[in-house]
Amino acid sequence: MLKVNNVTKTYGKNDMAFDALKNINVEFKPGTTTAIIGKSGSGKSTLLHILTGLDRPTNGDITDDGKSIFKDFDTDTWRGQSIGIVFQQFFLQPNNSVLENVALPLKIQGVKKKERLAKAQIALDKVDLGERAKTRANDLSGGQKQRVAIARALVTDPTLLIADEPTGNLDSENSQNIEDLLFELNKKIGTTIIIVTHDEDLAKRCQKVIYLKDGVVVKGLK
């Protein structure tokens, strides 16, 4: 279980110091869906970066099954193996095939080509894009690109999938499809999902909603 323990993040120093997060305590139980919601500047992105180990808290810690992700793990390796991240802007490699894009995290982990492509194909099948494996990423629609990004996040069999505004760049129909896909994956595979969003309708579909305002959790229950 991933736990946020008393996390504070301060930017700047002395008179210019600014707390983006203040004493945050949250836990994400396995197999649950959680939405982190709040306005721009509320601290959502900062919390996401700290949750994924891309940034370090000024105070406090993040633990995975009781172990600090910063002290007890090699944070980069932990992130690669335990976390799948879905970005608003997809971040696909446009000239590479869909299959190569999905296999990228495994390539970074040093998995052999044959094995990683096989796993990538399985991940693509999970998002119903198995038949587009050889298509160039640039030739896909926005919705399909986000499906590929989700497959890429799933390919390492992570314990936690973090989606940062996953429908922010999509039209309403595609947004709906992607939301449905995320919740379906949660039900079928049991992946713990955290969605960072400012979309209240999407947040309402999650089992838990964390409202952030000025770096503080103002509501932590649904």
Add this chain to the structure above:
Amino acid sequence: MRILDIAGTANSNLRRSKLRTFLTLLSISIGTFTLALSLGLGQGVRNYITSQLGEYQDVNLYQVTRQGANGVGAGFGNNEPVKYDPTKNTASADISQNFLKDSDLATLKDTEGIANVQLPYAASFEYATSPDGDKYQAPTEVRVPQIPVKVVAGGDINTESKDNIMLSRKYIALAGADSSEQAIGKQVSFTYKNASGQIVNKMFTVKGVFEPTLVDLPIKINQIDTQQIAEAQAPFGKPSFYYVYVSRTSNLTNEQFKKNLKAKNFDANSLADINNTLNGIVTGVQISLAAFSGIAILASIIGVINTLFMAVLERTREIGLFRALGAKRKTVFALFAVEATLLGIWGSITGLVAAFLAQLAINNIAANTFLKGIEGIQLLNITAPQVAIIIVAIASITLIAGLIPALKASRLDPIEALRYE
């Protein structure tokens, strides 16, 4: 990330910006091209010198002169004035000042380390007449047994081979022959003037044909006849010698031997010295040419640094993505470092291919134009070790050039990188 995947990713990254990669490779390959040609030229000339003089490297034979006789005294327009010394005979037109006197020869024989002294008698002929009656100029030298010759037909002549000569392979027309084998046993008449101006004819038999080198005269005559003719041609029957051949005893090193001679006012030069001097000159020229190539390579290195900095900027978001997907800083560093190394490898291979093509063309043109007639010379000769050294050196240099961009890439904040527009 596995090293093969890093190399594959770096290689496909290079293919993304085709024009920029092409221009960078072009600049590296121009540097490599000039470096390979300058090394190949040095090697080609060195090979030729070795083919001509290499066998002389271990010959125990020195040409000994009076000290300074090989240098230039007063008398040449571009020299500094030399103070007059009344104890020395230095009349500028008197070249006899450098001839070895009987006392010099006696001193030499008494010098420690001298195994024997040979007088280099030289006969001078007006012409030679072939069995067909054709007359030819006849540049000759005495056959010195210690100096190796490559016999291509017949046999060598030794000190006892009276009335025998050897001809260069290119001089067999003197024997009226079309092949080296045909020349053996043929009689050639040589004509010379004695000291009183009388014409004398002497018949010689061709005993051997040899492959000529740079330092060979085309006709070699046995020592007995050479001495007789030289004495007949010299005033009062006493030839003068500017130098003599000496051999060194085995108990002294080359350096000790030369030092002994120097102490008694003699200079000694071996055939190996000539070989080494020529090779030294070639090495000097080679280094100078390589230095010019170095400037071209340096310019291309700036191109490599620029290319990689551009690549880091262009791929900032991708670097952020890699980090977000679990890549360590060192993986990002390795991706760019390998990319720089690959630029060096591909650039040097391209330059070497061009250099090999140029080598083929230049050697072909040279053999048919300005080097026509010089057998055995291959002007450019790029060797396999040189190829390996060039590729490793260029790849190492581009790797070093890529370290700063690679470091910059690896130090990017992944969050900022993902936000980069």
